[in-house]
Amino acid sequence: MGAESLDLLREKLQQDPFARALGIRLLLLEKGLARLEMPLGEHTRNFLGMTHGAAIFALADQAFAAACNSHGERSVAFNVTISFLAPPRGDRLVAEARELSRSKNVGVYHIQVNDADGSAVAEVQGLAYRRSERT
Numbered sequence: 708m709g710a711e712s713l714d715l716l717r718e719k720l721q722q723d724p725f726a727r728a729l730g731i732r733l734l735l736l737e738k739g740l741a742r743l744e745m746p747l748g749e750h751t752r753n754f755l756g757m758t759h760g761a762a763i764f765a766l767a768d769q770a771f772a773a774a775c776n777s778h779g780e781r782s783v784a785f786n787v788t789i790s791f792l793a794p795p796r797g798d799r800l801v802a803e804a805r806e807l808s809r810s811k812n813v814g815v816y817h818i819q820v821n822d823a824d825g826s827a828v829a830e831v832q833g834l835a836y837r838r839s840e841r842t
Contacts, residue, residue, distance in 0.1 A: 712779050713737075713777065716736065716773070716779075717733060720733050720772075720773055721733055726765075729745055729762065729766070730745055730746045731744070731765070732744050734801070739778070739805065739806030739809070740774055740777070740803075740804070740806065741774040741803070741804045742801065742803045742804075743766060743769055743773065743801070744766075744799050744800065745765075745799060746798060747762075747795060747799055747800060748798070758794060760789075763791065763795070763829050764787075764789055764829075766800055766820060767787075767802050767804075767818045767820050767829060767831045769802070770802035771784065771816050773804065774805065774806055775806070775814050775816055778809070778837075780837045781838045782835040782836065782837050782838065783838065784833055784835055785835070786834040787831060787834070788831065789829055789830070789831045790829060790830045791829050792828060792829055792830060793827065794828070795822035795826075795828045796823065796824050796826065797823025797824055799822075799823050800820055800821065800822060800823075801820070801822075801823075802818055802819070802820045802821075803818065804816050804818040804833070805817050805818075811837065812836060812837050813835065813836060813837065814835040814837060815832070815833075816832070816834075816835065817831070817832060817833075818830075818833060
């Protein structure tokens with residue numbers, strides 16, 4: 708995927724309605740690598756007053772989607788496993804997705820979610836199925 712294709716993917720990611728509703732911003736996009744951030748606030752809290760696990764997962768999933776689609780082939784998740792490690796501190800989360808391996812049809816990704824202090828909040832592993840369609 709050339710620079711022009713990465714620019715098109717950046718635009719698509721920045722226009723994603725769900726990510727925009729959560730305030731997710733793309734910080735970095737390269738082949739097999741993506742870093743995104745999300746502000747924390749009332750909109751991301753659960754009934755216990757803590758950051759909702761679904762908000763953490765949504766950020767990790769968006770980073771995963773960015774990384775696995777960065778080669779220009781449409782990729783979709785077929786398995787994602789998340790381990791919540793600690794409640795976040797601070798006013799934002801940062802997720803970084805890295806490609807561990809990539810074959811013709813399958814990609815394996817590691818996603819780490821950290822809080823504003825850089826402390827690990829969640830570890831995520833994602834498996835993506837690569838379709839023959841271009842993004």
